[in-house]
Amino acid sequence: MAVQSSAVQPSPTAGRHPDFAAQLQHWQARIERELSARLPATDIQPKRLHEAIRYSVLGGGKRVRPALVYATGAALGIPESILDGAACAVELIHAYSLVHDDLPAMDNDDLRRGRPTCHKQFDEATAILVGDSLQCLAFELLTDGPGLPADPGMRLKLVRLLALASGTDGMAGGQALDLAAIGRKLSLAEVEEMHVRKTGALIHACVMMGAACAPQLSENITRALDEYARAIGLAFQIQDDLLDVEGDVAVIGKATGADRALDKPTYPSVAGVEPSRQRMHELHTQALSALARLDAAGLQSAPLAAMSDWLVLRKY
Template structure:
């Protein structure tokens, strides 16, 4: 990430916006507010908000317009992690090197914290008065579609249905295109909408984001078998323990690495169709492919 100096500045911007959006921990109901802050402010790669800024930079967006969608997409991501970790879903007790929300607080508080974070995401977008009404509606529609049954929640349902079953490769790709990919595609589109991108630019960015989403998941699957819990900040080996279909399980480790290279090439090809500054998008693509946690 050091190769792209803007990323550090964008991280500071989104952290400040998240801090401003979240309720104070001493406000009632304190337990709920502390749980929300625990879920959001506990670190993380912040890939999705960085993609908002990078797509905005590639399309000439006013950077001040990007803080709200960057924060909103990260709030939705945090909500998804809180619910994904619940005993009824992936049942995990470690996230970003800390106890998951239902462990640090309790299961009911975790459910409510996730719900509240999702609502807060849309509030942040709706109240961004620097954006004109058409842009705000576009943002809201984009994030809503990526979050719901046609996106992330639908992918999570497919993941739960597929646990313990051997999925075909096409089924696995569809699952992750929804569960992981939908929010990544939304992050890129949120930034591009702020830059008034035309249809051809949006299509190229969608292709980039689709390749990035699959690359991110393939790398995640590889790390689950190659890295330790300390390196990952979450429980390693969970996929095998829960009998989940993964890219290494279907393709072998070497086949999964080859599939990762194919998606990396796809990102580069898609960005080659753009006329704007794609250096930050390229850097984030490399991060997804080469990350160690």
């Protein structure tokens, strides 16, 4: 199941970007290797914690966020060898958020990527510590070690971008809004605000962290990447909501209809399914239009365009 849910879905983007499936598979294999090398070994103490950390991080997943870091690097001509640290760090933040979100006091999920969630496989205390440790490791990996820009100022910027995206203005704040929304009726603007923080902020950070590994970038290109990243961040979460309504549990690897079961407001529950799909495609178009400015500057927008295609057309 885990392998199945982490497999590449080549078809949707094959038309415009024939090599994208292979490219994505390369990034997914690369991040798996890079993550594994950076996680604590299970033969040193505390072994059970290290085992739970590896279980939670290496259990498959689409690796959307690292792929976005690499795709941004590919667009800007940055070698993968200085993007690995940022790619690992964003995935560790994402992994920690899943482990904590799954806890009984939060979303109380038993299944993740077709396997028992961390607190089901181990225990709640361990799951809390896994999340805490992963967050910390994410920041540590940006300070030193392989896969980073040489300049300390650039590394510091990576830390800052990731911290801002993960905190109360970003992911953690979005999760708080999400919990507060259970059983309430939200306006569409409120749902968007929740999505932008809960998911959009970290997706946005992946692109901006990839960009921060470039020695210098014009204001124009930075703004284009910022617009692209904002658009796909929200589009990604709308597609997640749509898949929760319509998806197939065997493909997604977790229970569908979970948001409805928890009485959580989602984009489709507030706007309706068809308008949600329209909004998602509108955001996709916005993202692609922002990328046109990269091509005009002689950069390669194709990897980022393919990422956007993939994110809105994916089926899991």
